[in-house]
Amino acid sequence: MPPATSMTPWSRRFKSLNDINSNHYMLFNSGTRWLAFRLDFMAATLTLFVSLFVVLSRNEDISPSLKGLALSYTIQLTGMLQYVVRQATEVEARFNSVERLQEYITGCKSEAPRHLEDACMPENWPTGGSIAFQNYKMRYRENTPIVLNGLDFIIRAGEKLGIVGRTGSGKSSLGVALFRLAEPAAGSILIDGVDISAIGLQDLRSKLSIIPQDPVLFVGTVRHNLDPFNSYSDKKIWVALERTYMKDSISKLEGHLQAQVLENGENFSVGERQLICMARALLRNSKIILLDEATASIDAETDAMIQTTIRDAFQDCTMLTIAHRINTVIHADRILVMDNGKVAELDTPDVLSQRSDSLFSSLLDAANSVSTSEAN
Known part of the structure; x- marks a missing residue:
């Protein structure tokens, strides 16, 4: 990359905008990783409690087949939890556009009509311009x-x-x-x-x-x-x-x-x-x-x-x-x-x-x- 003194104004502008975009993209990825770790931790904790409950409970109280089913569903929870939370956040983000459209439809007043049939306007108006x-x-x-x-x-x-x-x-x-x-x-x-x-x-x-x-x-x-x-x-x-x-x-x-x-x-x-x-x-x-x-x-x-x-x-x-x-x-x-x-x-x-x-x-x-x- 050429030194900063030899860069054109457009190059400096591009470099500045690219840095801003990279900063926001890194923050987004960091937030995504933080959320994924917390969700995985919650799923692993829940799996641990279910496993302990299955191991410590007696077969007379809960049948072995139901214990196996509970462990199977609990293990699948890790992927499903992340998917559901991600879809919920996507829906919330997308519905911001719907809220804006709804506000524009119901709250914004349109301009006056382009033409009025009963308007009293002489032919070739205006003739003077006063x-x-x-x-x-x-x-x-x-x-x-x-x-x-x-x-x-x-x-x-x-x-x-x-x-x-x-x-x-x-x-x-x-x-x-x-x-x-x-x-x-x-x-x-x-x-x-x-x-x-x-x-x-x-x-x-x-x-x-x-x-x-x-x-x-x-x-x-x-x-x-x-x-x-x-x-x-x-x-x-x-x-x-x-x-x-x-x-x-x-x-x-x-x-x-x-x-x-x-x-x-x-x-x-x-x-x-x-x-x-x-x-x-x-x-x-x-x-x-x-x-x-x-x-x-x-x-x-x-x-x-x-x-x-x-x-x-x-x-x-x-x-x-x-x-x-x-x-x-x-x-x-x-x-x-x-x-x-x-x-x-x-x-x-x-x-x-x-x-x-x-x-x-x-x-x-x-x-x-x-x-x-x-x-x-």
Whole structure:
């Protein structure tokens, strides 16, 4: 084995995981041997007592045939006892899965229906993309704290809204609320006047697009990742790839759009995966786009190109950008500052930055000081 200093990170990771597995396997074998010894000891002790009873008892009390039968069954007890105990422990271990399935069946609440026949939803909804939060409250599970508390504001159609705030302020929870990953505890969200709680989940989520911070690709082809339901032509897919600067990279792959994508997109870099996710959102052409710091994994040059593409391609869309870096939303139409699940501030970047007592100004100053220290 090469010395530790020359081992690659993957080799060290494999060695560490192998050691952990060996430790647990040794403990399991040790426990099995301990149990087998105790069971054998119990069986041998019982055999000793039965043998003494057989030898010391008189033939007039117990016939010799019954004594022989008792000794025969007692000797067989050694193997049978271990087998029965092992089977009992196996049954108990296996029934843990049954208990979990039973809990999921009886205790877990399923999501809302995918489609509602009586839903009042206009054709080609949403046409504008305006979003209205009306005294909205949300918690992730019952008997847990409120994470969004009394949100009451309006996002205009086609508006570019930057969402900022400290860790735990409720930025990402807005996306959870918009996609109805958690149902509201009170209040409602209206998109173009339609209450999203009154329509099916599929009808809602098919009209929204999200570009996550961590790009998600699935095993299959490039085309399947871009258009899983075969709703668009190859020409439109190539146009989306060209607008996200991925056309040349995909053209060089064997099979082009039919090129294979490994699990989690391992045959693409993180930046390329993010670009493919952006091409997927471009292809759907939704009226409402949610960006969760979508360019965090892309270099500065590609980031600049993508920002230009976002401004051009999503010009007529309502775009909500959850920003972990304040500078990425400084050119948004308005800034929403979240604090403890509430709307702390909502105004244009210029107005908020000029107010020295605003929370946005403090976040902006902190971001600039970090950038200055990194540059030095």
